[in-house]
Amino acid sequence: MARSSLKTYRKRRELKKSSIYEPYGRIKKSESALFVIQKHDASHLHYDLRLEIDGVLKSWAVPKGMPEKVDIKRLAIPTDDHPYEYAHFEGIIPQGHYGGGTVMVWDIGSYQNIKTKNNELVPMSECYDEGRIEVIFNGKKIQGPFALVRTKSLYAKNAWLLIKMRAIPGAKPKSAKKKVRKDVSALSGRTMNQITRDHDAEWD
Ligand code: MN
Numbered sequence: 779m780a781r782s783s784l785k786t787y788r789k790r791r792e793l794k795k796s797s798i799y800e801p802y803g804r805i806k807k808s809e810s811a812l813f814v815i816q817k818h819d820a821s822h823l824h825y826d827l828r829l830e831i832d833g834v835l836k837s838w839a840v841p842k843g844m845p846e847k848v849d850i851k852r853l854a855i856p857t858d859d860h861p862y863e864y865a866h867f868e869g870i871i872p873q874g875h876y877g878g879g880t881v882m883v884w885d886i887g888s889y890q891n892i893k894t895k896n897n898e899l900v901p902m903s904e905c906y907d908e909g910r911i912e913v914i915f916n917g918k919k920i921q922g923p924f925a926l927v928r929t930k931s932l933y934a935k936n937a938w939l940l941i942k943m944r945a946i947p948g949a950k951p952k953s954a955k956k957k958v959r960k961d962v963s964a965l966s967g968r969t970m971n972q973i974t975r976d977h978d979a980e981w982d
Pocket residue numbers: 818820824825826839877
């Protein structure tokens with residue numbers, strides 16, 4: 779290749795490179811997985827945030843629910859892994875069983891891992907082990923980037939913080955076709971009282 783054409787080639791390549799905007803590095807389709815937030819009226823009303831990681835639902839109890847404003851931090855206490863099938867469970871856990879009470883699928887959708895290191899995605903299992911998760915939620919109520927960060931807390935050993943992150947320019951989350959009211963199920967449209975009354979599903 780002649781010197782001049784090589785120069786042109788390099789220039790074109792650079793242009794092409796700079797025009798590809800990848801704020802989150804390379805995103806593989808396989809890095810998109812299921813998330814669910816269940817509202818759970820057990821001994822204390824709380825929310826359970828669950829992320830599908832390697833086929834199971836990694837779980838956190840979030841007493842105050844999802845942070846609504848940027849930079850707000852909410853305590854998230856890790857709880858037992860749940861089976862994947864539990865993500866769609868809405869109904870009653872019988873009294874006397876662990877977590878006895880009413881469960882609502884408050885929000886459900888997909889999440890996308892956006893945690894990168896050297897412009898490569900860090901696998902979710904590694905993010906979990908390292909206590910530093912960054913994802914975009916594409917739910918019916920919750921959309922946009924959130925972080926989960928393991929922290930040392932006075933209140934709880936192994937506590938995490940759930941943080942709403944600033945929207946990243948050029949990386950608009952898909953917005954839900956139809957928004958769901960905050961106080962009803964994202965699956966069935968029922969309130970907590972209706973789910974309790976219907977009592978059409980049990981999990982023990
Ligand atoms: Mn719970």
